Each structure stands twice: as C-alpha cells, then as structure tokens.
Amino acid sequence: MPELAEVEFYRKQWSPGISKMVKRVHVHPDARIFREADPEIIQKQLKGKLLLDSHAHGKKLLFCFSGDIWLGIHLGMSGSMQVTIPEMVPARHDHLVLKMDSCTLVLMDPRMFGKVLFHQGKESPVWWSNLPAQPQDEAFDKAYFLSILKRFPRKSLKGLLLEQEVFPGIGNWMADEILWQARIHPALTGGELTSYRKNKLFACIKSVCEISLKIIGTEWGDPPETWLFQNRWKRGGICPVSGKPLEYETIAGRTTCFSPAIQK
DNA sequence: CCCCATGTTCGACA
DNA sequence: GTGTCGAACATGGG
Numbered sequence: 187m188p189e190l191a192e193v194e195f196y197r198k199q200w201s202p203g204i205s206k207m208v209k210r211v212h213v214h215p216d217a218r219i220f221r222e223a224d225p226e227i228i229q230k231q232l233k234g235k236l237l238l239d240s241h242a243h244g245k246k247l248l249f250c251f252s253g254d255i256w257l258g259i260h261l262g263m264s265g266s267m268q269v270t271i272p273e274m275v276p277a278r279h280d281h282l283v284l285k286m287d288s289c290t291l292v293l294m295d296p297r298m299f300g301k302v303l304f305h306q307g308k309e310s311p312v313w314w315s316n317l318p319a320q321p322q323d324e325a326f327d328k329a330y331f332l333s334i335l336k337r338f339p340r341k342s343l344k345g346l347l348l349e350q351e352v353f354p355g356i357g358n359w360m361a362d363e364i365l366w367q368a369r370i371h372p373a374l375t376g377g378e379l380t381s382y383r384k385n386k387l388f389a390c391i392k393s394v395c396e397i398s399l400k401i402i403g404t405e406w407g408d409p410p411e412t413w414l415f416q417n418r419w420k421r422g423g424i425c426p427v428s429g430k431p432l433e434y435e436t437i438a439g440r441t442t443c444f445s446p447a448i449q450k
Numbered sequence: 451c452c453c454c455a456t457g458t459t460c461g462a463c464a
Numbered sequence: 465g466t467g468t469c470g471a472a473c474a475t476g477g478g
Contacts, residue, residue, distance in 0.1 A: 189456055218474080245457080263457050264475075279475090297474050299457055341467070350458085357456050439469070441455085 188261040190244060190320070190355025190395065194403035196267040197242045200249065203269065203284065203291045204239065208232050208251070212276045212283035218298040219265075219281055228304050231255055232284065237291075243317050244354025248310075255304075256311050262299030268292045320354050322395040331388045335376030343387070344372035345438030353391075359415060360398065362443050364390045366414040366425075371449045372435075372442050418443040 188196060211232045213225040220228070235251040242248075247259040259265070274290045276283045282293040282302065293302070305311035319325040334352050347353050347361035356364070365372045368390040370383060379387065401407040409415045414432075417423040423432040425445035433446050 192456075260457085263455070296476065297455090297457095299473065301458090338466095345467085348457090359456050440457090 188245060188265065189357035189360050189398075190242070190322070191360075191398035191402035192406075193245050193247060193261060193355065194242050194399055195406050196261065196265075197240050197247050198404070199267045199269050200237070200240060200291045202289050203237045203286055205236060206286045206288065208235050208237065208284045208286060210285035212280070212285070214276075214281045217281040217295075219262075219293075219295055219300045219302050221301050221303075223302055223304040225282075228257070228282070228302070231304070231306065232257070237284075241314075243314075244320055244350060245357070246314075246317075246354075248314050253306070254308055255306055256314070258301075258303030258305070258311065258313055259293060260301040260303075262295060262297065262301065264297040265293065265295035265300035268294070318351060318354055320395075321356060321391050322399060328385070328388055331391070332384065335379070335384060338375075339377035340375050342373050342375060342438050343370060344440070344442055346376065347391075348438060348440065355395070356391075358440050358442075359418065360394055362418065363409075363414050364394045366444060366449060367394060369448050369450070371446075372437050372444050414443065414445075 211229040213229045215225045217225070232251060232255065235253050235255055237249065237251055239250040240248065245260060249257040249259070251257065270290050270292060272285060272288060272290055274292070279294045279296045280292050281295060284291040303311065303313055319330060338346050343365060344361055347356050347364060362372065368387045370387060398409060401409055412426060417426055418432065425432050425447060428445055428447035430445065430447035432443050435442050
C-alpha cells in the first residue's frame with residue numbers, strides 16, 4: 187500500500203510512543219518480514235529501551251531507541267503501523283508489537299513483503315547512509331532532475347519514476363498521477379521530451395509529492411477530486427479532464443492507468 | 451475457480 | 465553495460 191505520503195503517515199502513528207519505555211515486546215518469530223534479522227534478538231534488545239526519534243526517507247523508516255538501537259522498517263505492499271490501547275492482544279498479522287504504559291505500537295503486514303532491519307551501534311546503520319535526495323527535498327532541484335533524465339535517456343518515464351534509487355518514495359499510483367498531471371504518456375522516455383515538457387514534469391513531481399504529503403501524510407485525507415487518484419481504482423474510470431475513458435496497460439511491469447486522450 | 455493488488459528482487463534474455 | 469520481462473514472495477478481496 188504505502189508510498190511516501192502513506193509511509194510518513196505511518197511513521198507518525200508511532201509518535202505517541204516517543205520518550206516512552208518499551209515494557210514488553212511481542213514478535214511472530216516466523217514472520218518473513220524479519221528476513222536476515224533475528225526476531226528474538228530484536229525482542230530482547232528493545233525491552234526496557236526508550237523510543238527516541240523516528241525518520242522517513244522515501245519508503246523507508248528508521249526508529250531510534252536508547253542503547254544505540256536502530257530499527258528499520260519497510261512496509262512493502264501491505265504493511266501498516268498503528269497505535270492502540272495498552273491491553274491490545276496481538277492478532278495474526280501483528281508481527282511486531284511494542285507495549286508501553288499508555289499505548290501499544292503495532293507493525294502489521296498480511297502479505298509480508300515488508301522488511302524489518304535491526305542495528306546496534308553508535309553510528310547510524312549502513313542501510314541508512316548515502317540516501318539519495320527525495321523528490322520533496324530542496325536538494326532535488328531542476329538541475330539534479332535533468333541529470334537523472336540524462337542518465338536514463340531510454341527508460342520509460344513510468345519505469346524511471348518507480349526507481350527508488352532516483353525517486354525514493356514514488357510508487358505506482360503517484361507515478362501515474364504525476365504523468366497524468368504532466369500530460370505525458372507513461373511509455374515515453376526522458377530523451378523524447380522537449381525542455382518545456384521536462385519542466386512540466388519536474389513541476390508535477392514536486393507538487394504531487396508536496397500535496398500528497400500534506401493531505402495523506404498528516405491526516406490520511408483524500409487527494410483533490412480533480413486528481414486521477416479519485417478515478418483510477420474502478421475499472422471503467424473516466425478521465426476527469428477529458429471525460430474520455432481511462433486506459434489500463436502494463437508498463438514497466440506494473441498496471442499503469444492513463445488517459446490516452448490527453449497523455450501523448 | 452478466476453484475476454487483481456499503492457513493492458522488491460532475481461534470473462533469463464535480447 | 466542497458467533494458468525488459470516474468471516469476472517469486474504470501475495473503476486477501478472481488
């Protein structure tokens with residue numbers, strides 16, 4: 187489910203636990219999301235620690251605990267995070283549960299395409315270093331954006347926007363939204379764009395990220411009615427700009443929704 | 451039963 | 465090296 191705005195929303199879900207102590211930890215030891223990390227070690231190490239801080243970068247999350255403990259979370263396709271009452275009882279998909287005096291922090295993920303990383307040490311973990319600029323960052327400016335297009339001149343723009351190495355946090359619906367707002371066909375390549383269209387694309391990347399973060403990232407609100415987002419989920423959807431039918435095609439390996447009437 | 455899903459990774463192949 | 469494609473992962477919803 188989560189792209190950068192949803193990831194930011196979920197990060198904040200655990201904020202009620204900041205500066206509180208982890209009293210008890212429940213894990214599902216066999217859950218695939220722990221991957222190479224050892225859930226028993228995570229359980230043992232987190233107990234008695236204070237949650238200090240949290241950060242999001244693209245689709246990645248970092249939670250810092252006292253005792254130089256660092257917890258990384260990637261929500262994959264179906265992961266989510268919640269805060270709930272102290273008495274909650276972990277259910278089938280609640281793979282990591284942190285019990286505090288006044289609340290419980292829950293990480294759930296039915297499909298388990300997500301990932302949990304664990305690190306102990308003074309220095310921040312290697313998997314949280316050398317992170318590329320995010321589209322919503324100031325460092326992600328037009329010159330940087332143009333250099334990306336130059337670097338991948340023949341890759342479809344849909345596929346390029348999904349590259350987490352260059353557009354961290356952008357996922358399937360955001361990529362479609364950006365290209366639709368920019369009136370650019372998703373199978374076009376960066377090399378095929380006029381400089382006018384490159385500028386337009388850059389502006390749409392910035393505004394879709396910014397508005398999504400504001401609306402979804404804080405309150406999980408719905409994006410504006412005028413967005414493709416509101417029309418794409420139901421098959422047989424109609425482009426809110428042209429009034430013509432939306433089309434669904436697999437591009438770069440993902441279902442892509444676009445409006446042939448306005449995206450050339 | 452079928453098909454689909456807001457993600458990532460890996461191997462095969464042109 | 466580039467890019468594309470399909471499969472795999474595991475579960476639930478329509």
